[in-house]
Amino acid sequence: MRFGCPTPEFEVRSDKHGSGNFGAGRGMHADRSQKFHDGLDLIVVPGDTIRSPIDGMVEKVDYPYRTDLKWTGIQIANGRVRVEIWYMEPNVLLIDTYVHVGDKIGIAQDISKKYNTEKRIKKYGGKMLPHVHMRVKNLPLAYLINGKWAQYEITLDPRLFLGGIQ
Numbered sequence: 001m002r003f004g005c006p007t008p009e010f011e012v013r014s015d016k017h018g019s020g021n022f023g024a025g026r027g028m029h030a031d032r033s034q035k036f037h038d039g040l041d042l043i044v045v046p047g048d049t050i051r052s053p054i055d056g057m058v059e060k061v062d063y064p065y066r067t068d069l070k071w072t073g074i075q076i077a078n079g080r081v082r083v084e085i086w087y088m089e090p091n092v093l094l095i096d097t098y099v100h101v102g103d104k105i106g107i108a109q110d111i112s113k114k115y116n117t118e119k120r121i122k123k124y125g126g127k128m129l130p131h132v133h134m135r136v137k138n139l140p141l142a143y144l145i146n147g148k149w150a151q152y153e154i155t156l157d158p159r160l161f162l163g164g165i166q
Contacts (some may be wrong), residue, residue, distance in 0.1 A: 001078070003161035004101040006042065006053045006085055006134060007108070010162065013041035016126030017115065020133075022157040039084075039135035040158040046110035046130050050088045052099040053134070053161070054078055061090050064133070071114065073132075074105055077139060081156070086133040087111040108132055134158050 013020030020041025027035050044050075056078035063069050064086040073086035076099060090106040099105060108130065115128040136156045 001080055001161070002055060002101045004051065004053050005162060006050050006105075007044050007132060008048050009043070011043045013043050013129050013131040015129045016124040017120070017128040020131060022159065038155045039133045041131040041133050043129050043131050044108035046108050048108040049104050050085060050106045050108055050132060052076060052101055052103045052105045053083055053085075053158075054081065055098075055100050056083070057098055058090075058094045058096065058105070061092070061095065062086065068114070071109060071111065076105070080139060081161075082137045082139055084133075084135040084137075086135075087130075088132050136161060 018024060018026070018037075020037070020043075022037060022040050024037040025034060026037050029035055054076055056076045059075040059077050059082070062073040062075050062084055063071070064073060065071050071087060072089055073084060074088065074090040074094075076083050076085075085105075087109045088106040089109055091104065094105055110130045111132075112128045112130045121127055136158045137153045138156060140153045
């Protein structure tokens with residue numbers, strides 16, 4: 001399976017707000033268990049071209065925040081994985097179409113505008129860098145468990161597909 005970097009440069013966000021690496025700590029759940037980052041934050045310049053990392057079908061426009069629909073993303077899937085890329089404005093004409101690795105799928109938004117409030121800059125001691133968030137999930141197989149069908153999606157480290165680029 002071919003897999004390409006969706007951003008002009010491959011640089012993972014690391015700033016005062018935290019690490020953009022897959023698996024980085026993200027605080028605690030209500031039950032006091034640890035939260036982890038489920039994707040990879042790639043630094044962008046707002047307005048950068050975002051390209052498809054896989055050959056696949058554009059499934060839908062995605063909204064990472066239910067209460068703030070100005071932040072958008074896209075989901076692309078093929079027979080093996082689903083890729084979600086957030087904080088980008090997708091090309092609306094691409095929905096329900098097939099794209100190839102490297103095809104333009106949209107432009108980067110400036111998510112730092114959402115997080116770089118005076119209160120948060122003071123709390124974290126600096127600003128968050130503009131980035132896109134990329135999440136990769138396997139397309140689940142159905143399993144019969146105790147007489148019931150179940151599907152398990154596993155979120156994967158995007159670096160597995162990007163050749164381990166550091």
